[in-house]
Amino acid sequence: MEYYNDVAVFVQEKLDSLDWDSLLTGRPFTVTSRLKTLDTLTQKLNRDRRYPLPAVQDIAGVRFEAEMTLDEQDAVAGAIMGMFNQDPGCIHDLRSEPHSGYRAVHVWLRLPVRVEVQVRTRIQGLWANMYESAADVLGREIRYGELPADAALHALITTMQDISVTKIALLEVSRNEVIRIGAQTAANLAILRSLEAEGLDSSSEQFRHVLGQLEKSDLDAEAAQKGIDAEEAEVRASLDEWKGLFDSIREERG
Structure with missing residues (x-):
């Protein structure tokens, strides 16, 4: 060791x-x-x-x-x-x-x-630490796919797992896509503005249309990011509360 x-x-x-x-x-x-x-x-x-x-x-x-x-x-x-x-x-x-x-x-x-x-x-990591604290209280076997026969405990553990595999997973996929799209939009805007600086006719209808679409996409990505941030903050607070509850039960048991 x-x-x-x-x-x-x-x-x-x-x-x-x-x-x-x-x-x-x-x-x-x-x-x-x-x-x-x-x-x-x-x-x-x-x-x-x-x-x-x-x-x-x-x-x-x-x-x-x-x-x-x-x-x-x-x-x-x-x-x-x-x-x-x-x-x-x-x-x-x-x-x-x-x-x-x-x-x-x-x-x-x-x-x-x-x-x-x-x-x-x-x-x-926050979810894993919470679930580890839960295992200290509810039984280490829940870490290995074994669920208790008690219906209430079974539902509780299933709910905790669902937070990870559904809620957090969806948030992370959404954040990943929003950031990826935002980065591509920012790169395209930079290219357009570079071309404008080099003498492209920025007064043309086509240029203004493309620029407007990119700017709208940029604002949409920013708004989506704020929404994801708010939703994730709620999940993090919930994980902290659950971990605190299991930690306090473990301490009471000695």
């Missing part, structure tokens, strides 16, 4: 030292590392006896989180793959096929030992 910890810390420090500005445009990011506890590792080995200890991918785990779009998340995962000279098959997308509601992109590094790098957007 000490050796796995050393490798995890090595990966963490290497990721932390990289200049991510070209991908994240100055937005902050966090890189952390952690080891499975002996209890959790034993439970994992007992759940699936087909895999020997060296085949367990996530004994050493590293997490990379940032405020980023889905496209940027893909780019970060690709950069990590390249940094450690890994094959593209090392990238596992858990966003389209979430596990118990968990969504992220994992990079499975094969170094002297295996290391799992979880690349998560901030809101994916």
Whole structure:
């Protein structure tokens, strides 16, 4: 376990030292590392006896989180793959096929030992932390697809998972598309204004029409972005409340 910890810390420090500005445009990011506890590792080995200890991918785990779009998340995962000279098959997308509601992109590094790098957007991380707190209270098995027989608890857990796979997923797809369209619109506007500066007849009906359409698209994208921001803020507040509730129950239980 000490050796796995050393490798995890090595990966963490290497990721932390990289200049991510070209991908994240100055937005902050966090890189952390952690080891499975002996209890959790034993439970994992007992759940699936087909895999020997060296085949367990996530004994050493590293997490990379940032405020980023889905496209940027893909780019970060690709950069990590390249940094450690890994094959593209090392990238596992858990966003389209979430596990118990968990969504992220994992990079499975094969170094002297295996290391799992979880690349998560901030809101994916907030949901995962909330669900982890819920598992401490409702049972660790909910992290592995096992739902309780009790109807009320079953409905509660299903609701929490639905927040991730439906609500958050839709918000992230919408944000990704709005930002992508906005970037393309801004680029097209820049081209038109450059042509205008070079002497294009900006008084022509065709020019004014195209310019007007682009400016309208730019305003529409800005309005859509504000709507997504407001909706996401509500989801984040809800996740904070749920996590606070589960944390308080855990503390009361001692």
